[in-house]
Amino acid sequence: DGGITQSPKYLFRKEGQNVTLSCEQNLNHDAMYWYRQDPGQGLRLIYYSQIVNDFQKGDIAEGYSVSREKKESFPLTVTSAQKNPTAFYLCASSSAVSNQPQHFGDGTRLSIL
Amino acid sequence: SQKIEQNSEALNIQEGKTATLTCNYTNYSPAYLQWYRQDPGRGPVFLLLIRENEKEKRKERLKVTFDTTLKQSLFHITASQPADSATYLCALDMDMGRRALTFGSGTRLQVQP
Numbered sequence: 001d002g003g004i005t006q007s008p009k010y011l012f013r014k015e016g017q018n019v020t021l022s023c024e025q026n027l028n029h030d031a032m033y034w035y036r037q038d039p040g041q042g043l044r045l046i047y048y049s050q051i052v053n054d055f056q057k058g059d060i061a062e063g064y065s066v067s068r069e070k071k072e073s074f075p076l077t078v079t080s081a082q083k084n085p086t087a088f089y090l091c092a093s094s095s096a097v098s099n100q101p102q103h104f105g106d107g108t109r110l111s112i113l
Numbered sequence: 114s115q116k117i118e119q120n121s122e123a124l125n126i127q128e129g130k131t132a133t134l135t136c137n138y139t140n141y142s143p144a145y146l147q148w149y150r151q152d153p154g155r156g157p158v159f160l161l162l163i164r165e166n167e168k169e170k171r172k173e174r175l176k177v178t179f180d181t182t183l184k185q186s187l188f189h190i191t192a193s194q195p196a197d198s199a200t201y202l203c204a205l206d207m208d209m210g211r212r213a214l215t216f217g218s219g220t221r222l223q224v225q226p
Contacts (some may be wrong), residue, residue, distance in 0.1 A: 004156075006156075007154060014123070021212070031212070033213060035216075040121070040218065041218050042117075042119075042202065042216040042218035043157070043202070043216040044216075044218060045213055045214075045215070048212075048213050050212060053214050058213065086215060090156050090157075092156070096212075099144065099145045099162065099206065101159035102157075102159065102204075102214065104156030104157050104158070105156050105160070106154075106156050107154070107156050108154050109154075
């Protein structure tokens with residue numbers, strides 16, 4: 001079955017440490033997205049990519065980095081510069097054509113030790 | 114600034130009744146609006162998309178309306194069931210230049226048996 005796989009489900013980070021969240025899709029979608037969700041809040045866009053080897057900052061990109069070397073993969077690195085990284089991170093993909101629905105993974109919950 | 118508002122208070126209704134959720138937006142005229150369902154600890158799942166030139170869209174027990182004059186969308190679930198209990202998010206293309214959705218904070222629906 002086609003879908004989006006995020007791993008790990010839970011992740012713990014020590015102070016000053018970078019961590020990378022994995023996102024893989026087999027839907028043949030051109031566009032991929034990373035969101036952050038805090039308790040009781042909506043999804044906030046971190047980064048998005050419309051095509052391989054290209055990506056743009058979203059609303060809260062500071063302290064995060066991404067790469068898009070393959071169509072299927074869009075990993076997110078939470079750097080030590082992100083001072084409040086504890087959150088639920090969601091990856092999504094869609095056809096690059098505008099107004100298409102987004103397909104989401106089941107998220108990674110990141111916590112600080 | 115552009116803003117999406119959904120009722121942050123949970124909506125509690127009795128099984129069999131119609132649930133109506135509201136999504137209001139300001140300072141923008143989106144070309145389309147989407148509704149998603151999110152269960153605890155899971156990623157959102159796409160439900161319906163409605164375009165600016167469509168007044169109403171239906172899918173099984175779901176109905177969405179889109180009033181571009183009031184800048185409002187209503188999401189209805191008829192003959193509600195306990196299994197419909199979840200958080201419902203609306204999303205709009207608030208910035209056509211970046212082809213990414215902006216999500217509301219969601220409304221939690223609780224259907225009592």
